[in-house]
Amino acid sequence: MTLPASAYQDAAAAIRARCDLTPRWAIVLGSGLGPLADHVEVSAEFAYEDLPHFPRSTAVGHAGRLLLGRLEGQAVVVMQGRFHLYEGWSPQQTAMPIRVMHALGARSLVVTNAAGGLNPQMQVGDPMVITDQINLMFQNPLIGPNDDALGPRFPDMSQPYDPAYGETAKAAARRGDFACHAGVYAGMLGPTYETRAEYRMLRRLGASAAGMSTVPEVIAARHAGMRVLGISTVTNVCNPDALGETSGQEVVDAASNASSKLLAMVTAVIRSAG
Numbered sequence: 121m122t123l124p125a126s127a128y129q130d131a132a133a134a135i136r137a138r139c140d141l142t143p144r145w146a147i148v149l150g151s152g153l154g155p156l157a158d159h160v161e162v163s164a165e166f167a168y169e170d171l172p173h174f175p176r177s178t179a180v181g182h183a184g185r186l187l188l189g190r191l192e193g194q195a196v197v198v199m200q201g202r203f204h205l206y207e208g209w210s211p212q213q214t215a216m217p218i219r220v221m222h223a224l225g226a227r228s229l230v231v232t233n234a235a236g237g238l239n240p241q242m243q244v245g246d247p248m249v250i251t252d253q254i255n256l257m258f259q260n261p262l263i264g265p266n267d268d269a270l271g272p273r274f275p276d277m278s279q280p281y282d283p284a285y286g287e288t289a290k291a292a293a294r295r296g297d298f299a300c301h302a303g304v305y306a307g308m309l310g311p312t313y314e315t316r317a318e319y320r321m322l323r324r325l326g327a328s329a330a331g332m333s334t335v336p337e338v339i340a341a342r343h344a345g346m347r348v349l350g351i352s353t354v355t356n357v358c359n360p361d362a363l364g365e366t367s368g369q370e371v372v373d374a375a376s377n378a379s380s381k382l383l384a385m386v387t388a389v390i391r392s393a394g
């Protein structure tokens with residue numbers, strides 16, 4: 121579905137009409153990671169269905185709420201649930217909330233997700249700081265007329281994830297004494313999990329984690345010049361030579377069990393950016 125060019129401004133105006141907080145940080149909470157929002161001192165809350173042009177959350181473990189408030193004293197806007205291509209939303213729709221949060225004032229983005237761990241050292245519950253991404257969805261939210269007011273026609277993607285944010289997140293994991301990896305996120309279309317042959321291929325391509333989100337959001341954020349921190353939580357281990365079965369509920373449960381690690385890393389980055 122094509123969105124009107126004004127879609128994200130319309131949604132931002134509807135939010136501003138009820139809340140005058142200018143968020144500095146935008147945070148997207150992935151599958152099972154919604155409880156992180158319990159730590160936000162909430163000023164206003166919106167159901168996605170009440171916001172103009174917003175898609176509705178249909179994925180398991182995605183509440184479908186936008187919150188404005190404070191985390192560690194910093195003004196934040198938080199998506200409790202995101203949109204995926206496999207739900208039937210267009211690339212533009214999956215990325216639209218990023219533009220809305222940018223229009224509200226956010227200039228830094230934290231994207232989190234549940235992902236399959238491809239690196240043999242990974243265990244369920246381990247976080248991974250995303251250093252780069254591979255777009256294997258073969259779709260792009262910037263296709264169509266470019267909004268020159270937002271960003272360039274051909275955005276640079278040489279460093280989509282901010283290295284300083286990543287270092288701060290890793291330092292928080294060291295202080296917390298929990299394992300933390302760093303690596304490349306492969307964005308898949310889904311909704312099927314990958315076959316053994318596909319996990320093998322992803323390893324060969326240099327990916328350390330596989331998921332079905334994040335890539336369109338980060339493209340939209342970089343287009344708009346936002347600094348990005350990305351953290352995956354390993355919810356299933358993808359060993360092509362001994363692959364167990366994976367279910368959506370298992371992914372959600374594993375992510376929420378590990379959410380305290382994510383909270384420690386995200387709050388450290390937000391605090392350090394003062």
Ligand SMILES: O=P(O)(O)O[C@H]1O[C@H](CO)[C@@H](O)[C@H]1O
Nearest residue numbers: 150151233234331332333371
């Ligand atoms: O990336 P998030 O939204 O965390 O969700 C991940 O978990 C779901 C699969 O279990 C897929 O939606 C995948 O992308």
Ligand code: HPA
Nearest residue numbers: 234235236330331332371
């Ligand atoms: O193994 C996976 N593959 C794709 N998406 C996922 N989301 C959680 N785990 C996975």
